[in-house]
Amino acid sequence: MTQSNYVVDPMISAKSIAARVEVLACEITEHFTGTDKLIVVGLLRGSFVFIADLVRELDLPVEVDFLETSSYGNSLESSREVRILKDIRGEIEGRDVLVVEDIVDTGHTLNHVLHLLKSRNPNRLEVCALLDKPSRREVDITATWIGFEIPDEFVVGYGIDYAQLNRNLDHIGKVRFV
Ligand code: IMP
Ligand code: MG
Numbered sequence: 001m002t003q004s005n006y007v008v009d010p011m012i013s014a015k016s017i018a019a020r021v022e023v024l025a026c027e028i029t030e031h032f033t034g035t036d037k038l039i040v041v042g043l044l045r046g047s048f049v050f051i052a053d054l055v056r057e058l059d060l061p062v063e064v065d066f067l068e069t070s071s072y073g074n075s076l077e078s079s080r081e082v083r084i085l086k087d088i089r090g091e092i093e094g095r096d097v098l099v100v101e102d103i104v105d106t107g108h109t110l111n112h113v114l115h116l117l118k119s120r121n122p123n124r125l126e127v128c129a130l131l132d133k134p135s136r137r138e139v140d141i142t143a144t145w146i147g148f149e150i151p152d153e154f155v156v157g158y159g160i161d162y163a164q165l166n167r168n169l170d171h172i173g174k175v176r177f178v
Contacts, residue, residue, distance in 0.1 A: 025057030
């Protein structure tokens with residue numbers, strides 16, 4: 001069900017996000033130092049702003065690819081059934097791969113994507129998620145790097161949508177129905 005009357009209350013500022021992205025990029029660069037190429041796989045569409053900022057801070061040879069899974073539609077709840085709508089273009093066998101996700105919520109999306117990518121035998125497969133809602137987890141899965149841990153709130157901005165809107169906010173806010 002879609003409710004249309006809501007406001008977005010600020011939660012994480014653009015400045016805080018930028019500072020955190022810089023730290024994450026340093027840690028990721030250090031982890032993959034010496035790689036001949038890091039394939040950064042962004043999960044569409046929510047990660048598009050995060051991945052754009054993150055890759056520009058990585059001091060590594062980087063290839064960018066995208067994968068799209070079925071989404072929430074206009075709902076606030078995960079469907080738990082994950083389908084691949086668009087697969088990556090490149091080969092990842094023997095490669096170093098970093099999956100970039102906007103939010104880990106129930107964990108079903110990431111679980112499905114990691115199983116799929118693992119079956120293609122990458123050399124290393126790690127995950128960087130901007131946001132983590134651990135209290136919502138239904139599948140035992142954790143990202144290697146997490147930007148911010150947040151409570152069980154529905155959030156938007158910095159690439160993340162509610163019914164396809166609010167992706168263009170420069171900060172993260174929480175949706176409050178009025
Ligand atoms: P999961 O499969 O339940 O972990 O859901 C992960 C996906 O659900 C994320 O990639 C987001 O696209 C979406 N999602 C989870 N929480 C939120 C939220 O608070 N706002 C917007 N999208 C969300
Ligand atoms: Mg998503």
